[in-house]
Amino acid sequence: MTEIVTFAPEKEFRINAETVFQKHSELIKQVLPGSQVYHVGSTGVRGSLTKGDVDLQVRVTQEEFPEAKESLMAMYSLNTGSDQTSFFCAFEKEDEILPVGIQLTVNGSSVDNFRKVTQFFCEHPSYTEAYNHLKMKFEGEDMEEYRNEKSSFIAKILSTKEYEQLSKRMDLYEKVKFVEGETFLTIEETKNLTHSEMVELIDYMRIDPFIRSVKNVIVLVNSKFNSEIESLLGNHGFELREENITVRKDLNNISIKEDVRYSFKSLNEISTSDFKRVWKESMVNSLNAPSSLNVDEQMRSVEVELGSTYKASCLVAYESKRHLGVVMPHIEPGTTNEGRLFYFGLVQSERGKGKSKQLHKQALEILRNDFGAAYYIGSTGKDNIPMLKTFQNSECTIVESNKVYKRKV
Structure with missing residues (x-):
């Protein structure tokens, strides 16, 4: 039986497409934390016509590919109409608000171009318009004939100077x-x-x-x-x-004074307003350069970067019932065991009393025990002598220094 293809403006699917992408991106990163997940295909390109399915590209290394394939097979159905190789495997899920396609690719392989092609259309509206004309030509027609024509069209794009330049940029x-x-x-x-x-x-x-x-x-x-x-x-x-000075520490050995222990409460236990109040206090007269974001914008960036589990990373530290400051441990997105502190700071009244040294060691312990970090990466301004001494006390090793440049608004 002939399969018929139909299209509609991506705007009609935009909200649902973004919801589906965010849901499955998070699900995939939970089982493949080292992977890169991108929204690809026409629902990811403004102004395009689309069949209404949501495609995700999941990028992994060649070494990670076999295990990644097994993990995704437990979550999705194999797309039997697509080729399966040692560097590519396609999956699908129909029982969603929009059909989902998963393209698992090895970084740098011959098929590792889904995100590049999507970005190309985003940056070149004239090609999106030409692609739309092709789709309109096949509206209500045979799907197989459309796919053949689509393949030829994409092949021509891959040979253009514009695509070559974009590909070089994205490789850098x-x-x-x-x-x-x-x-x-x-x-x-x-x-x-x-x-x-x-x-x-x-x-x-x-x-x-x-x-x-x-x-x-x-x-x-x-x-x-x-x-x-x-x-x-x-x-x-x-x-x-x-x-900035960047440091590193392996977390297999952390020496902590057991007779001096601070307690912590996360956003699962305290209100967002209370957390932000202490966070703002911790920023007052900090020796690091002030952020260009206000506390609400920084809070939102934590949610975006860390995902649905962000509340567990937002901790207020206490000595008895008195708040000391804020500690924000997390695993760096895109890694499996790199521990970082999104923020670490004491309120002004608690500085200069030696408390940051013990607090930092406890933060490293939380990274190891609660988040599964194998090592820690931290940074601070070269003029923040108290924090540099805290790093030294935690036996961190300096690995690099960077000059921080900000684009003038």
């Missing part, structure tokens, strides 16, 4: 780390770039439509780069805010 982005919030973007791990790649990154920050649209953009420039990079950033509207 793979070498650094993007931390995204609703109103900010931080680019980290520039130590992985060569000098010429850093120059390219700065140019991409100027032309990339997504980066240009973000209100607050921060880039951490590794200390290995020279003054030429600093000048380029200045020419592109960035200014130096501070210099």
